[in-house]
Amino acid sequence: MQDYELMLDAYAQAGGAPSVFKDSNIAHLVVHKNKVIGSNSVKGLVLVPKETAIGIDIMLTVEKGIKIENLVHLCFGVLPKEGIQEINIKARIEDGSGVKLLAHCVFPNAVKVLHKMQAEIEIGDNAYYEYNEVHFHGESGGIEVIPKARIKIGKNSHLVTNFSLLKGRVGVFDLDYESEILDNSTLDMTAKIYGYGNDRIKIREAGYLNGRASRGLIKSRIAVKDNAVSEIINELTASAPGARGHVDCVEIIQGNAQAKAIPIVNVTNEFAKVTHEAAIGRVDKKQVETLMARGLEEEKAIDIVVGGMLK
Amino acid sequence: MEILNIEKISLNLEGRQILKDLSLLVKEGTIHSILGSNAAGKSSLAYAIMGCCDYRLESGKIHFLGDDITNLSVSKRAKMGITLAWQEPARFEGLTVKDYIAVGTKNRDDALITESLHHVLLEPSDYLGRQVDKTLSGGERKRIELAAIFAMRPKLVILDEPDSGIDILALDNIINMIKALKKQGTTVLLITHREEVSEIADITSLMCSGNIVHEGKSKEVGKYFKEKCIPCPTKIFPGKENGVPKGDKS
Numbered sequence: 001m002q003d004y005e006l007m008l009d010a011y012a013q014a015g016g017a018p019s020v021f022k023d024s025n026i027a028h029l030v031v032h033k034n035k036v037i038g039s040n041s042v043k044g045l046v047l048v049p050k051e052t053a054i055g056i057d058i059m060l061t062v063e064k065g066i067k068i069e070n071l072v073h074l075c076f077g078v079l080p081k082e083g084i085q086e087i088n089i090k091a092r093i094e095d096g097s098g099v100k101l102l103a104h105c106v107f108p109n110a111v112k113v114l115h116k117m118q119a120e121i122e123i124g125d126n127a128y129y130e131y132n133e134v135h136f137h138g139e140s141g142g143i144e145v146i147p148k149a150r151i152k153i154g155k156n157s158h159l160v161t162n163f164s165l166l167k168g169r170v171g172v173f174d175l176d177y178e179s180e181i182l183d184n185s186t187l188d189m190t191a192k193i194y195g196y197g198n199d200r201i202k203i204r205e206a207g208y209l210n211g212r213a214s215r216g217l218i219k220s221r222i223a224v225k226d227n228a229v230s231e232i233i234n235e236l237t238a239s240a241p242g243a244r245g246h247v248d249c250v251e252i253i254q255g256n257a258q259a260k261a262i263p264i265v266n267v268t269n270e271f272a273k274v275t276h277e278a279a280i281g282r283v284d285k286k287q288v289e290t291l292m293a294r295g296l297e298e299e300k301a302i303d304i305v306v307g308g309m310l311k
Numbered sequence: 312m313e314i315l316n317i318e319k320i321s322l323n324l325e326g327r328q329i330l331k332d333l334s335l336l337v338k339e340g341t342i343h344s345i346l347g348s349n350a351a352g353k354s355s356l357a358y359a360i361m362g363c364c365d366y367r368l369e370s371g372k373i374h375f376l377g378d379d380i381t382n383l384s385v386s387k388r389a390k391m392g393i394t395l396a397w398q399e400p401a402r403f404e405g406l407t408v409k410d411y412i413a414v415g416t417k418n419r420d421d422a423l424i425t426e427s428l429h430h431v432l433l434e435p436s437d438y439l440g441r442q443v444d445k446t447l448s449g450g451e452r453k454r455i456e457l458a459a460i461f462a463m464r465p466k467l468v469i470l471d472e473p474d475s476g477i478d479i480l481a482l483d484n485i486i487n488m489i490k491a492l493k494k495q496g497t498t499v500l501l502i503t504h505r506e507e508v509s510e511i512a513d514i515t516s517l518m519c520s521g522n523i524v525h526e527g528k529s530k531e532v533g534k535y536f537k538e539k540c541i542p543c544p545t546k547i548f549p550g551k552e553n554g555v556p557k558g559d560k561s
Contacts, residue, residue, distance in 0.1 A: 221404075250404075287401040289363050292385035293394045294415035294463060301386075304414070308405030 003079065004030065004037045010106035011075050014136030014167065020073045028073040031056050033083055038075075044068060045099065055086030055116070064094040064124075072099060077106035078113045081142075086116045095124035095154070103133045110171070111142035119149040123157050130160040137168030141197050144172040151179040153187060155211065163191040166310055170199035170228070177204070182211035183240075190219045192310045195228035195257070206235035206264075209243035209272065216245035216274075220261075223306045225254035235264040238272035247276035252283055252306055313374075314339040314467055314498045315360070320371030322352075322359055322521075329355045331521045332371070337467070339376075342489060342499040344512030344529060346536055348543050352521040353502045354398060357469045360500070361395040362388050375467070389415075392466030398475055398502075400456040402444050408455055409439040415463030427458040430491055432484050449476040457488050461495070468492060469500045474508045486511055506533030 007030055008018040020026050021038055027045050030038035034055050041047040044066030048059040062068060078085050093099060107113050123129045137143055145165075153159050159179060170193060181187045187207045195201050201224070207216040218234045236245035251259040263276040283302050291301035315337035322330040329352050337343045347353050358366040360373060362385045373381050380388055394415070403411060412427060413419045428435045431454035441447065443455060453476065460468050473485050489511060492499055501512055509515045515532040517525035519540070525532055 284401065285364070286397065287403060289361075289385050290397065290401045291414055293361055293389050294459070295386060295389040296414060297386050298384070304406065305403065308403050311405035 003032045006079050007032050007075060007077055010077055010108045011104050014104045014106050014134055016104045026070045030075045033078050033085055054084045057088045060091040062093045062097040062099045065096040067098040072101045074101060074103040079109060081109050081111040084114045089119040091121040093123045093127045093129045096126045098128040100130040106136045107143050108138045110138050111140050113143045115145045117147040121151040123153045123159060125154040126156045128158040132162045135165040139169055141169035141171045146174045149177045153179060153181045153185045155183045155185060157185045160188045165193045169197055170195040170201055172200045174202045178206045180208045180210055181214040181216060184213050185211055187216040192221045194310055195224040195230060196226045199228040201230040204233040209238040209245055210240055212240045213242035214240060218247050220249040221309050222251040223310060224257035224259055226257060228257045231260040233262045236274045237266040238274050239268045241269055241271035243272040245274040249278040251280040312339045314376055316374040318372045321369040322355055322366060323369050329521050333522050335516060335523055337500055339498050341513040342493050342501055342511060344501040344503060344509035344515040345518050346503060346506060346509045346515050346532060347518035348504055348540055351518040353518055354471050357395055357471045357502055360469055361385055394460060394463055394465040395469045396456045396460055398472040400452050404444045406443050408441050408443055411443045412459045412462050415459055423462050427462040430461055430488055431458045450481055453477060464495060465497055467498045471502045474503060474505060506536050509533055
């Protein structure tokens with residue numbers, strides 16, 4: 001019971017509204033380490049968590065033709081200073097169905113914590129799946145986060161992922177998401193991370209536009225300062241007629257931080273097109289001086305520019 | 312009373328002399344125009360007055376309301392009541408129009424923010440929640456800049472080419488906004504290369520090759536500019552000092 005309350009506290013600190021866990025019309029799942037401490041499902045959504053030795057296996061199915069009305073809330077976390085949490089998700093979004101999820105991953109006290117997530121997601125035809133993940137870490141930097149996802153998107157379907165890690169130290173972060181997109185479907189992946197201290201950020205987001213008229217957008221917004229290091233690999237491959245994609249990466253560096261952007265665009269069909277833009281540099285001087293000309297000190301002006309980019 | 316007193320300032324950028332012993336007096340409560348062709352040094356003068364970091368003076372002094380501001384930061388100058396509207400205003404991902412305008416206001420007065428948008432003929436309900444990013448057109452962005460200046464209520468604003476990129480219909484609105492700034496007590500240093508825009512000013516200084524070469528009533532200076540500076544004589548007769556015959560300096 002105490003863990004549940006502490007998890008909800010951390011969830012609130014991460015920006016979540018704990019009241020959602022009391023609403024029977026809202027599906028949710030709260031997991032502390034390898035223990036399910038709260039769950040609820042709704043009609044059309046099959047949510048089956050199974051505890052393992054070091055984490056949890058989750059089967060999530062949205063039944064054919066069902067569109068889940070309310071956002072599904074997930075909360076994963078490790079409250080002690082040390083621990084491991086390994087989450088394996090198998091999600092099936094059946095034809096004609098749709099769901100939006102909001103996952104908060106909270107590690108407020110982490111000194112030596114490993115959080116791994118392995119997801120296999122299958123989205124049927126005429127379906128949609130939106131996965132928003134917000135992380136809240138403590139200030140020690142003693143955390144390692146390794147999320148991996150393999151996603152198949154059927155025909156006329158949509159996938160949106162939004163990942164943000166803006167509160168607390170990143171620690172070591174290694175994200176790898178890969179998606180295959182079929183006819184007339186769309187992929188929209190965004191990652192926003194703020195690293196400092198000696199944080200290490202590595203992101204690989206890849207999309208394979210294999211379907212006719214498929215669309216893909218991969219967007220990264222990264223800010224690093226102090227001695228933090230980031231490496232962003234945004235990869236789009238277009239192999240079908242009418243496929244269109246765009247890769248957009250902006251990284252801001254301050255202090256001794258280092259940032260690398262590797263956009264990979266690969267087109268194997270003459271009727272397909274992928275574009276990319278990448279910019280790495282210090283905070284734009286004109287933006288900062290514009291805000292300073294309104295009376296802000298330089299530091300505050302930089303915070304607003306960086307904060308806006310990561311919003 | 313002079314709000315701005317610029318004494319013999321020189322500015323060198325990457326080995327090129329941009330401003331040469333330039334002096335200028337701006338009277339409080341006026342619209343003072345700086346008129347000149349492209350590359351006369353008008354924008355550099357604007358950045359130097361604002362104290363932008365790449366525009367530190369080689370020599371000379373700038374006084375604002377009697378205080379020497381030559382070595383002050385942009386923030387300090389802004390806190391004293393000076394601001395600048397850039398010719399091409401910066402864009403900010405993730406910052407709403409409302410938050411952007413509020414930055415320069417003292418207590419985030421919603422009514423003032425709304426009023427400032429009305430002044431530039433932008434419907435607040437359409438714009439307050441929008442981001443100040445690349446989704447705004449150049450004209451919209453310039454209007455929002457003017458709205459932000461209006462809400463800030465500075466003592467002195469430097470408007471760098473507020474008319475550039477603005478269509479003819481919107482120009483009247485921009486001009487009305489400049490007049491409204493004067494009415495609310497803001498002194499306006501209006502930088503332009505169009506004599507018809509400088510005509511709204513109480514006084515106009517003609518700028519050429521990094522210096523003020525002529526000053527007087529706006530209509531008269533505008534006429535002078537039109538007759539003697541278009542096309543630019545320095546390009547036709549490179550031997551002429553500052554592009555104007557000796558003795559024409561006033």
